[in-house]
Amino acid sequence: MHMQLFHNNKVVIFDSTNFGPSNLSLPKHRCLEKDYLNQKKPANIDCTAHSFLYDIATNTYRPLVVHSNVWASSGANDDDGILVQSGGYNHGSKKIRIFRPTNSETCDWLEVNQMLRQGRYYATTQSLPDGRIIVVGGHAAFNYEFFPKAAVSPGGDIYSLPFLKSTFDHIEVSNLYPFLHLLPDGNLFIFANRHSILLNYMKHEVVRKFPPIPGARRSTPLTGSSVLLPLNLTGVRDNPISIESLDAEVMICGGAKGGAYVKASKGEHVLASTTCGRLKVTEKEPKWVMEKMPLRRVMPDMLLLPTSDVIIVNGAKRGSAMWEMADDPVLHPVLYVACESDPSRRFIVMNPSSTPRLFQSSAILMPDGRILVGGSNPTGSYKFQGVKYPTDTSLEAFSPHYLDPQFDDVRPSISSIEGAPGNVNVMSYGQQLSVKFDLKHLNPGRGFDVTLIAPSFTTHSFAMNQRLLVLDCAGVEEISNGVYNMTVYAPPTKNIAPPGYYMMFVVHDGIPSPGAWAKLE
Template sequence: MFTYFLLVTTPFWFLFSSIPASGQILPPYAGRYGEWRLLHESIGISAMHMQLLHNNKVVMFDRTDFGRSNLSLPGNQCRDDPRDTVLRTDCTAHSILYDIKTDTFRPLMVHTDTWCSSGGVLPNGTFVQTGGYNDGDHAIRTFEPCDDNSCDWVELQNYLSQRRWYATNQILPDGRIIIVGGRRQFNYEFYPRQNPSSSGSIWLNFLLETRDDAENNLYPFVHLLPDGNLFIFANTRSISLDYKKNIVVRQFPQMPVDDPRNYPSSGSSVLLPLDENKSIEVEILICGGAPRGSYEQAGQGNFMRASSSCGRIKATDGNPSWVMEDMPTARVMGDMLLLPTKDVIIVNGAEYGTAGWEFGHSPVTRPIIYRPYGLPDWRFSVMSPASRPRLYHSSAILILDGRILVGGSNPHVYYNFTNVEYPTDLSLEAFAPPYLSTEYDRIRPKIISAPAILRHGQAFSLSFYVPEYLTADVLSVNIIAPSFTTHSFSMSQRMVVLKLVGVLRLSSDTYNLTTVGPSTAEIAPPGYYMLFVVHEGIPSAGSWVNIQ
């Protein structure tokens, strides 16, 4: 006999029939600090950039202008580049495709220089990669996922209207990608262009205003707000931009701790989860960075201690202000990622110095998990240390099974493995957050079936299994966009907590859940997302859905 559970209030409580109450919710991450696993001692390249694709493969790449990597191209292929400043003919790979399921990788051919470039994923799943250095600074590169070995980079060398080096990308509600800034570029443009014949770039004075001697406004933090405007943070300042009209509609207060947060001071930022079960509040979290003067001092061999502060601001408030907190340790060059549980993990980085060649010191190897909705004194948890440092030019992404994939770290102009304090790292490893511990298997949900396509505002059903019991008042369905990560910022990263309607019990341990797709394209732009069912703070493995 079926048993129904209907949502009746906010927050979500269910009317129970025969499902037992849990008694007491397990404390988050009880007794565990996460686990590291080395996947490969060498993938042949240092993973400066990473993008997860919807077929559970990951594109990783470095730069092309430093000489040979440690991975040969197949079939006697070579890249011939007369503009390369180091090596004109190069028969090694600078990009790979990593297959999560098989734990294998293959080399890819990239011709133009991808150093300090940016990227994003179109609604159809095509990875678009923009800019870089030298012959790559005006380039567009695309990568269409495939399930055989046929796919590789397709490059258009002179598509961009301006040089895009250290720029930021963000997917938009109409499916285009906006490309913001770059070194000495105080403007933005779009891919694809609405008008193919237009020059494409639009001036943004804010980027000029926030530049200082160290150019601490590179890789600006860009987040799409639910009203369709963009939150843009550079150095210590932030605005809301109506990019359609090129109007700054709001200037937010300056962050009270005057430490620059963008490259090369390299803090990190996330848009906290958007919850459709209640009135949407939009909060941006920014953590880490480096004091003013750090870049110049590091160049002289003096490594200033990084910032330990985090700032949160509610962009939807009528009179918003920054609320400051302190991390357990200072951190620069940390990567911030949203976890399926609505928590934030901060991984990689250093305690002293800044981003830049040889400019970081004292690696921070312990990830931190930040619980944004916990009590203020109990928000930070320190995890198990990694076996190796991840400094300048490292990256990290969330993958479908809930692990964090971590790679890269090359603080040198060239690959350097000997006689240096922090050798170039070509390894790939994964961090399993505490929620993946086997002690939680009895309450871990498992998705049995879920739709492949969601539509904005339309209800849908999925079925899942929970071995021991279901505590419906701590149940949620969360979707996360796969982000492009480089230089301590994960572009287009966002999470939406979907609106729950009710739960139907099918058997003693199997349930059907009804929920509603994201309400608007401003809440969740079209494209691929990882969908997780989360029960008592423990997520299922994800399922890919495409929002149309």
């Protein structure tokens, strides 16, 4: 259900603790008291794990112990790459947990003493430029708060957001897991149901309202997905005035019509949406530009690729999120080429999986450019057989077209990232960087890009904190046979790229290198 990639190339994966025993035993024959159904009765004894740490390099995993219910929780990495994980269900709804990425075989979940002020079930988090994390919304939670909390804070560290109440539908809810995107001007774009606003979270003021997206509803349980399209920093160093006015465009795809959730609860699975909308949120009078996907989708996952394209995976053609409310799984990923000028050529249907990924599946980008896809639990508890769409605890990796072996000769490989002397794999804002890479074959006339991607916390069809930046490049030169040096500039401000770890990719002729980790501070 939930995934977070770390800078040590490991992924923490976890699920609810109240669906019943999993297929993975807790370490060292450990057992915990759990009440699977959260009813007032004696607790059950659970000796199975509901979280594990996956090692990409070795394709191995280690079970972990999570003490409170993390169902429909949220998370964000802080500027040291530590996962701050918040909320959940029932007794877990106010909990804050952390996971430190180390190579120790004993590292595990830790629940901190500080708790959320409001129970957060289906809330969304975003890493902020000042090092804090904002937690927005949740089921019947029409407000937001921050972690860590200020030592002294008028108003008690919780701030009303009437926008969330205005987008709440008592029957279909339709504003769970609001989409959050941090914009270059430092304000926060918030989308729920069909509506969106711009929030100045420092002054706690709504500074702008946007027109509603046409057509379907897009928030859980009528679930769509969203990305902030790549921020292109080319030329920014020569025009500092343009930094805060940098073009920013949000894209939202999929979802379902109002009423789909109610009909699905009665066994009628209506067709999902075919549309995507793009909104240039930095324009004076922005309007949604609508496009049609080649495949209908509810519960899609949208991920930014190193090439600046978008991949859309998972989901169904009919129904809604929640238990047994979707049908007709979509097995084909779709590539969206955002920079293609001809809208009819932007969507490309790719080779399919054989595994349905429905409610509570998830996906993240890995440093090698593959997409890690896992899970699917469309039933109300773990049911591994005897139902149309059983619980699936498998992981699979999807390889986009750029990983085809035919491109190996034109695939760069980063050997070092250097700033000031001794400042290896660490970037300061606006700093000139030297990126060295190997390349077997240079395609004459074909350019280079360097992209930075923040690793996402993905759950329920939204990759929180995901962002991609195309760095400003001052030139590339061959320093020896097949060895190149590119001079680029780190992002200029914390609003454009909050502090933390990023994957860096060199892209040549549309083919990206494997990612190299660098810390921005």
